Amino acid sequence: LSNGEGGGVSFCHHGHDGHTHSHGPRAAAFAGMGNLYTPAYGHPDKSMDQMMDVVQQPKKRSHMDDSSSWDIVKATQFGILERCKELVEAGYDIRQPDKENVTLLHWAAINNRTELVKYYISKGAIIDQLGGDLNSTPLHWAIRQGHLPMVIQLMRYGADPSISDGEGYRALHLAILFQHMAIAAYLMAKGQEVDGPDCNGQTPLMLAAQKIIGPEPTNFLIKNNASVSAVDKVNRNTPLHCAVLAGNVDAAHVLLEAGASVEAENIKGHTPIDLAHQVHSPLLIHILNHVKQERIRSNSRCARIVNRYRAFLHLLYCIAVFGSVGAIFDLDSESWLLKAILLACVIGVSQLISRTFQSSNFQSLLPASALMASVFWMLVTWCLWFLPDILSSFTVQILFTLSATALLYYYIRTCRTDPGFIRTTEEKKKMNVVVLAEAGFLDPRVFCTSCMVRGTTISSSRFCSRCGCTADQGLWSAASALFGCSPWVLTIFLLSLYHTCWSTLVLMIQLYQIAFLGITSAEIPTLRFQQRKFRSSASLKQNPFNMGVLQNLVSFFQLRCCGFCKPVVTDWMQQQHPPHEEREHQIHGNVDE
Template structure:
């Protein structure tokens, strides 16, 4: 299919300029000095000898004006039925387009082998500024070319996301049909390999049940028949019931609880045959793997670490109350402290998981207005616009691939929470880590006291190896819980220390710190992690993070990071604090 145009030498060795109806070259370098690029037509030094077609391709405005004033009809097509407006559009020659239209050029004139308009040519090449100009000049995006595609179908086919967004924002229907009755979503599912632009189109709420005129297929049918597995997953997810998803997550948690109990139960068997126990463990693991793949689904397995952590907390808590409580029944302070730690852990896990992390939200109309404004200002790129969420990116935001959303003041996507950590739930996440660390420490303390009271061995008398083997035989289940407590205490405490360091001394998120560290490795002028606009000093950083005035000693800065786009007032605040 097409793509290429202008005077650039075609990579497919067509021995001439790329034309959208003859070759598939995508790189025409139309916005660069063509005379300096290797492999291109040599630049015509004497522009007075250029014919008007070549002058248009090279963007020689004065030469084109001279020839038009001499009597050349701008509506006249060349021998290939291609007009000057087509050549100007495909090479992104905006001044020439304005000039030709002012001289009577027909903005929607059909031409070329594919019977396309200049707008079709500009879209195939991905020239958003030219698309904006042609639409302002009255181009009709609903016209269909010789292959049966309208403008939005071509933008989808060539995966030009900003153009798709702009066309829809300017009123083009996301369910516009081509000559065969196929919608852009069907085209994407059938002919575009990979998740984009299918994921992108789903943001505009297209019809999932529309069928084409010929095969009577939906977008899902086309994705299946074409073997486009990524599109199949996206379409199924878009139409799946939330109730089914919740059932699968419940099955995942129940499976994790059962598996962890089975592992501990097998370890606690009275049999001394570790070969038998190992065989049973392998059998249980194999059966649980088959069950999860069949009933939970591979996509939901991303929540497996969360299920594992919650299951661990459940069995650790049960072990404390059944095994350790009788040992410490007289120690009321210890019992209250342990219960407080467990309750705090579960509460802050729930708050972290359920609280909006700071998703950048906007209405359908605001999305379209932002797209038009950014496109016409020449800023519709990945630095300022998220093509997945269709929103202008706020300062310190990041698009999370796991959640498929932009998150304000993004820190990370937590493996253990199964949720993004951002401005809305970051402080809950830190408190969750604190209480998980405390719970793990109390469990470790409880196991050590349990072994000292129930196991006939001593580390000082018997040595490390004898002590280790005896405590395993004394109570394999308690040893199993001890290992779980060790694991969760280690990772939770390390993450807690890192988080507190970043928050207090740097004023940065995990994502920002990692980005700066990566940039410093390749930069000749490294930037200090402590010298950023976000670092207002240790105490002010903590006051801002927890939104706590510390009995009036500090005044927390209240900033809506979902709508913060510049550093001006942040720098002003920092200067005020430094005075």
Template structure:
């Protein structure tokens, strides 16, 4: 790009933005034709400085006076380059109308105006230049095309827009590296790699020089998050580079023990997937989980109720049982479903019903990206870079399910499933029946103790009563403790859920976000003053879709496609939620 030097010298002084490879930009976030920041006459500014500061009238004056719009400066940079890097959209339109070459190469890095705009992250300028005919496939002096630069500088909206406009996700740079290889090698953190993986890139493509895949590059660069994502996506572990090295070989050379473990564990897991027995287990996973959970419960109680007086023996048997169940879960079921082992009362509807996943076709995704970009709102509030979908109101991307869920409430530990618009009603019933079952178990254990244990709470005291009842039947005591735990959390959480639905009209996620914001805000505000709180009875009618004998008219809202507030709440903002 351009060489070093102040943006404005004697007559135009202003704070330049941080430059990239010596290129300068000023006031680049907005397309403001603001005046040259000086007390002196701005008419003395030359056309370069007038372009940098967006002085449209001064630039027109100089062009009309005979300045050639295609003439580069002493650093081989054109006016269009300076307008692009400073996001001066009106000037770009004017210069192109006067004959400026939209794909003119210039500066130290031999870049086009589009390259400069991408490096600075100016999405509006990128859209304008593309609409004016800029070629995103052109390579700059560093060997990068437009999408490579967007990936390198981690400008997610620009990546999305370029892909939506037809840019190939597997475009190669001068060295044959794809964007996936580049981000695996140089980007820190999971983005934009996670975003690129959603676009179905070639996981096993190799570059022209080293013949490395993206996984080779990630391991060589010590990029742990990239290695994890590529392994999860199914990157090959067998491809060898020009030196005959597999990804595991490179991990050994780097002496990164954690990466070595990750790759070896992935190899073991992939070998397991080919096991015929495990495929059968996966097919009947739900039945096995329920059966093993109930068997595990029964076995614990049976061991505790053995006639042997040796607690050492009982403790050893319990430890053996725990070890055996952990081994079963690890070898046959998989670690991802470990949370289900503690679930005693599995409410099938909550687990099996679609919670409200946001589903769109590939064509709809691209159309949404272009529409949002042109509307100036392609950002994380309205667009999910993981799912590549426009986010409806109240939707949240669940990291556990790796998808967006409509009117998201939570990812339930006890069901191993998201709770959203599709299954929230069933989740409340699950909590209700779980609490009722716990109460019934507590009543049964108390009845058993009163009929079979000789101890009396009034006569013997608390400690004697406790020890004698436990000795009377350790199994019943165990059932009592489990029932207490599940009854307390289920009834408590059910109460919280009903309070949020009835009096606040909020989901758990929204309420927690508002609580955090209120804690950090200087101004207090009520959780009841949100666009979604329509009054207790209306909230209940909307949630349960019940008219209550035509007393209330429930609002029918498709939260998987609701992008604007419904009519009762038009005047209120939900951005804070």
């Protein structure tokens, strides 16, 4: 045994209670992360109703020493309820702190002894009594160790998370400092302000940016609407100031993406760029100056116009690039050197434009714009090269018109259809956190700590009028004839062939997955992650969404066939379990209040 936080002793159980070791607050920050999501995963072969309950206690030691002679502090640390009851009934004052100014409730909280906490509170223990070197409450101790079930129990009994400890930290600040995201989410769901200051006026976001190197939990707090412009009371530093002072490049990047100001001044008139020079960080200096210049350019009149019409301009850009490349190949010249020079010029100009407007929005719109540009040139090629020669072929015209119309229709439908984003209100977010936390299922498989929502569970062809037939002179001669006939038409043909190949391949894969697996590509990464996590050898066919080939097709396409088929109608915006498991989940998944 040795002192932990505030003289506290903590135990780490490895399957039994006999082996113990101590770990202070810093070690707890990492040990807690290891246990953060353990209750929800359990064993890969166990069902959800067999997983850890909120009040589940560590297993009894097989070689437990005789506890009849233990004092009440040691009995509390090891969770010997009968011995503790015996000593309390004999007259021990449970409110009395020991020589380290630690009460029994503190010892029970830090060691996650929920039954003892329930017993001590029934006997009059003070729920928010301060103790230890850091003058902390039992709730503070439980948070430092990452015991979410204990935090839930103490708050059920009325523990106040707004009380500050001896270092000035409140409950939410401690959860962030020790990187217990589940506890932080639960505290915010129970009403704790994400921008609540500590005694020094620092918000949890400032502490995360200054004291925890890396993008988390800074990103977690920003996703939960933490203010990036808040300032502390002492130095008037913003979270970005704190990140720069700590040299936390990842946190600074997250804050800049969230819109943190690079020109905000602290009490001494220093901006984050000034502080970056003071801490001698060339990388931060480069990042901050780059963001500053980007924001200056984005405020110009030209940039605002480009941003306003960026989708249309992206389309024009792709149309121009595709048309230029095709026109160069189709140029009536025998000089390949000239074509190479012109092609290099087009590539150089396109690279210059890409670098000038380099942003996440530009990159995200590029694939859609490229596809629309290729479709545009396919239609132009058809109208200029093929349509005049097949006016007498009414069938071909109808087929092409139907194909082109269907392509544009389904593409627009794909762009405008909701891909399945889960919509939720702030109140529903908080309710989801509380329900999952109290059920012991607050883990990434069913809950997104960034969005604070509950996830669901998923013969030869004639190319133009210039040539009618070719002699059989081998593959190379045929290829040369094709290219010499019309390089432009060949380019469009290859582009059409490319789109046909990948779209057909994706369609076949999706149809196979829907029919034989009961899932689409979106669910496969999740299932494979769970297989690796649980080291399961089960195939993808053995998933809870697979209802057989026929029923899978009937349910997906909503086929009724005059009442002969009965599809399963499911609102996947609300459904967290497969329909045939929902009843079992409702029976076993509820929490006993």
